[in-house]
Amino acid sequence: MKTEIEMVNKKIYNDIVISKQETVYDPHKFREFCISAGATKLFDTILGSITRFRHSADRTCLNKKRGISFIYNLCYCLSRTCNPLQIDHALHLKSNQINQERIETEHNMGHTLARRTANNVVNTMSESHFKSFEDFSTEATEHK
Numbered sequence: 001m002k003t004e005i006e007m008v009n010k011k012i013y014n015d016i017v018i019s020k021q022e023t024v025y026d027p028h029k030f031r032e033f034c035i036s037a038g039a040t041k042l043f044d045t046i047l048g049s050i051t052r053f054r055h056s057a058d059r060t061c062l063n064k065k066r067g068i069s070f071i072y073n074l075c076y077c078l079s080r081t082c083n084p085l086q087i088d089h090a091l092h093l094k095s096n097q098i099n100q101e102r103i104e105t106e107h108n109m110g111h112t113l114a115r116r117t118a119n120n121v122v123n124t125m126s127e128s129h130f131k132s133f134e135d136f137s138t139e140a141t142e143h144k
Contacts, residue, residue, distance in 0.1 A: 004039035009075040011037035012082045023084035027064035034071070046070055073110050083113060090118035 011033065015021045024030045031043040046067045051060050072085035090113040093103055106112040113121065 001042065001045060004034070004037075004042040005071070005074050006078065007038040008034050008042060008071060009078045009082050012072075012075050012084065013079065016084045017081055023088065025065070025068060027061070027068060030068045030071075042071065043067060076110060086111065086113050087118075087121055089113075090121065094118060094122060 015033075016023055024033045034040075034043045047064060050067060050070075051063045055063065069085060072082075075082040076086055089106070089111055090103070093106065093112060098106075100115055103112060103115050103118065107114050112118065
């Protein structure tokens with residue numbers, strides 16, 4: 001399992017962190033993501049560990065999503081740069097005005113970015129958004 005986690009970690013880094021591809025949250029697509037990384041058993045092993053035959057279809061679907069979260073957290077523990085889930089969660093917390101103490105608790109649990117890193121992400125997104133808006137305005141003016 002350790003080798004497969006490392007394979008997924010490398011794929012997250014290359015595809016999502018470096019190449020800026022969209023973070024995968026759909027269970028079917030995430031399973032395929034793992035397989036394409038060479039981790040052919042990881043998703044099914046974790047799902048099998050947290051799901052029982054007695055579970056309803058809804059519970060199994062929820063466990064698939066929890067399994068995705070678990071794998072992302074394992075990869076984040078290996079490398080803090082492999083943090084797409086933590087970035088999304090930090091943005092969610094900040095948009096809901098969560099206080100700094102709660103954000104720090106979530107960070108200590110591995111669920112979100114450190115407060116400073118989250119602030120850097122927000123600032124980078126703000127700068128990028130402003131640049132995109134400027135480019136749109138310039139292009140619209142040029143093309144009337």
